[in-house]
Amino acid sequence: MANIAAGKGAFRALETIFKDQVYNVSYGIYRSISVSSLYLSSFRNDPFNPNESRFDKILVANRGEIACRVIRTAKEMGIKTVAVYSIADNNARHVRMADEAVCIGPAATKDSYLNIDHIMLAVTKTGSQAVHPGYGFLSENAVFVEKLEAAGISFIGPSVEAINGMGDKLESKRLAQAAGVNTIPGFDGIVNDADHCVQIAREISYPVMIKASAGGGGKGMRIARNDDDARDGFRLASQEAASSFGDDRILVEKFIDKPRHIEIQVLGDKHGNAVYLNERECSIQRRNQKVIEEAPSVFLNEGTRKAMGEQAVSLCKRLGYYSAGTVEFLVDSEQKFYFLEMNTRLQVEHPVTEYITGVDLVHQMIRIAKGHPLLLTQKDIPIKGWAIESRVYSEDPYKNFGLPSIGRLYKYIEPLHVPNVRCDSGIDEGSEISIYYDPMICKLVCYGNTRNDAINTSLEALDSYVIRGVTHNIPLLRDILTETNFIEGNISTNYLSEVYPDGFKGRQLNSTDKQHILAIAACVFSKMDMRSYTFLNERPSTAKRKEPAEWTLVISLFDEELQCDVKKVGNKFHVHMKTDTLSVEDHINLSSPLIQTNINGKPIVMQLVSKDASGKLQIVYQGTTFTIFVLSDKASKFLKMMPEKPTVDVSKVVLSPMPGMVKSVSCEVGDTMAEGQEVCIIEAMKMQNSLVAGASGKVKAVHVKAGDTVGEDDVLIEFE
């Protein structure tokens, strides 16, 4: 394990799955890696014919972690890779990983990653034979696929017909029904008007869901529990649908209360074969975006799993579906399942399936695109162990379970030293999380024999995951993984709003945990104090004085204050609080972001985020960052005499820092801006100065427009 280069560890666990003689010999490019995950070492389930033909070069029309993920497998197959990138991504990991890279335009996605013409140019210029689209961007764009096919380039994904058929909600439901898939009871057609809507709703029986046919992402969706709701719902949903999608067709279906979101991974080939790779449970969502996914699901019994899988396969066969796909179901409390939609691409959460089945989905996708038959049959696909994926996002979990945050990762260490951890990530230390792209930092996938093992591995990994420079959602992820309902498997798509009705407030520490964090804070302070006495080149006369070894401290966390006596004895700090004395081993390195030491002999992991001379410490414990003030007893006594300062709110306006010309304004009245997001650019001395929002909020007024000349301290933008 020790000789795995840290940077290459992202796919270590996956590599262990593939560590197989046949594979090694046939592709002949395998790195020598030692294997830590014992039960995975002999487990690989990815059959192929070593003599089968391969693409020579493929282009990955995506960025970030998924581009890296695809490139990795392509490399293992001995296929040359081409990355495409926008100017903003010129130094990104996927660019460095690929054999070739082509710049396809400026940062904005519509000019680069969504620009079909530029990508087509890149494909022809590099002589790529196939294109893997990843997820998002052009992955489900039939026009793109048609263009590729017209140019004789293979698309590593399904057919145009499959994409079109599954892309429309009404159409896909009709196709699913025809394939014998359970669908949500509802009206199979277009709703004419509000009265019609009420009539249908009554037929189906309330509650019903009124939604846009072309919809997605929660837009144009309304729940109706009675006739009035239905009338309003129809009106609002059709308006939203018209404005969001330019298509006001509406459908009505049965609304399922407390549903689980469980999806079936399928693989089909161009020879009419299809298999299902079991399920993934993705119920923990916020605003229809998944947060934690796992495979298998705690909820399904063997019968339901089989029924769901078989229906999914039947749909594939009906469609003539090839490549990887996902059939999403809603499952109610009685294990009745209903078809939701089919995603005709590789899903974000595919690694959990790879873990429990041993199949490298990207590998199979590439083989299938080349026209090779699946060598897997249904009986070859097991469920082995348990995998949990936590999506680590650059966002503030305290605000609506996650509002995007941006910044540069000045410190970034993935927890790859923990066995059975896979980090699918497209960023490195120093990368910038910008407003242009998805704020996902990493998919942390943890594996175990049992669900509990997987949870414990996840906790250990999250505790030692070092991310500095952006606000991230590890506090929330860490808390969910220890929450009773989650542990018991009692989850639904309403999980977050039910468990955290008032929003997420950070980890609630019990008294022992509190003692631990206070003890560590006291030791960090003492260690800093000792160090401030230790100079290596002082005059001998002053160097005589010895550093202190005893401290009487006052520590405050939230509004609580606690007196604490610390004594350095040998290699240990004895921390006395109230009636207890804790013994903390001095393994604290003030330069290291991680604090790994023992309290009373028990190992503990915390993170030191910041420290300053005023006694303010920021320590991460159990995922959440706590701000702790540590002062000597005399400083604390004096501090109490100091008056409270009124907090000055400077975040409501953006002032021009200097005279110059407004180059561009990137917000409008009514926009909601995240803290640190650019609101406008002022140009002075031919240099652009990006001005950012001081706090998240809604724009109240914009006083300037591009081309205006402004003076220093002019108010440019006001927030509500």
Add this chain to the structure above:
Amino acid sequence: MRSKMALYCLRGAVRSNYIRRNYGVCGVQLFNLYSTAAHTLRVNQQIKEKRKRALLGGGESRIDAQHKKGKLTARERIHLLCDPGSFVEYDMLVEHTCSDFGMEKQKYPGDSVITGHGLINGRIAYMFSQDFTVFGGSLSSIHAKKICKVMDQAMLVGAPVIGLNDSGGARIQEGVESLAGYADIFLRNVLSSGVIPQISLIMGPCAGGAVYSPAMTDFTFMVEDTSYLFITGPDVVKSVTNENVTQEELGGAKTHTTTSGVAHKAFHNDVDALLQLRNFLGFLPLSNKDPAPIRICDDPWDRDVPTLDTIIPQETTEAYDMLEVVVNVVDERDFFEIMPNYAKNIIIGFGRMNGRTVGIVGNQPKCAAGCLDINSSVKGARFVRFCDAFNIPIITFVDVPGFLPGTGQEHNGIIRHGAKLLYAFAEATVPKITVITRKGYGGAYDVMSSKHLRGDVNYAWPTAEVAVMGAKGATSILFKGKPDVSKYEAEYVEKFGNPFPAAVRGVYFKIGIELLFITTVSS
């Protein structure tokens, strides 16, 4: 101090026992002896009482008033500033000499200032703390003499002087004696300059002539909301110029740290200020004969910093935060920035590299494109001279588009103020390392610790471009009147928009950032 008092008591006790044992037999002698013993005891008692009074300063009600203003007393400040039990007080029982205006009836042991030496993180420092509870901290001749005494001692020993200022001004009752006292202090400020570090922490009013002492010290810090520095207060301003202005606007911490540049940094309150001051002292050598301190270092000197690869934007006109470069390079992101809110187009401050203090100077492209103007030149020059005087190596990060043009600058003397920075860098003989992160244009390139001004090691990052001016300006002069100026512009960019022209002339040690982390500079 407490131990010293204990020593007095102990000595007294030994002496009385000695008397009793040896002379107890003779009655007459006994009486006499006991009378001298009684005298001794009485003196002891008087000393105790005087000490007690000295410790109380202006009395409990004035102490309460001081606390109500959100300020600590002079003694509490010293107590917090020094390591526990290390303060040794001078002249605790001295009293003022004024006998006019009934002053002879109001005397306080120690008068309106507390002086002495103590240890700060185990290192010696001399200090004075003006006591606002005694005559409003006003400066009497004795007050000045006490301060002069610690300043003289500090010079003798070679240790920093820290002034905690909280004084209403001159002791008006004393007249010229008080003014003479100021001048005595000013002279010592000047003579100590560059020999020992002098630091002023303004913790209350500091008005009139008194302001010139902090102004001549190396660093002037202030406490928000409770400290003021001005030549004349709002009332005088009103009567002379008819301006209405509050104390805070005229000379508060915000004014001096953002507008006037008089103060180097402001802290939230007394406690914060004193704790930060203790931390700050750790960056400074004790005197100009001591090397820059090397504190034990946990941050690996050869730590790789991939973040530096991504900070400089692709677009050469796009701004970035030079502070990001600085904090990623120094030990533990611990950077004590000086004047963070004044002339923000230049960054100055102290950090450590492999434990040793270094002075950092950097252009800040985020503010006014990082150009040099009057304020930033003066700010940078003073800092460079301090580092040079006190053996602190200087690391300069250069991204400068030039000097700021305009009548405002020219009429106010950008030429002579800009010259100060040039002079300071050229004069400095401490180790100088320079990193050109992006632009080095025109005369400003020369100024910013260039190789030609005795820079020891000068690096260029791959994004560096050194030229006389930007491509557009240059070609409009070189090819004036020619039709296809834009073609020449591209040629100019090709030629100068990269580190090669200077590299081929041997200006740099090496292109590329990997060598930046040689932190063991010799001194």
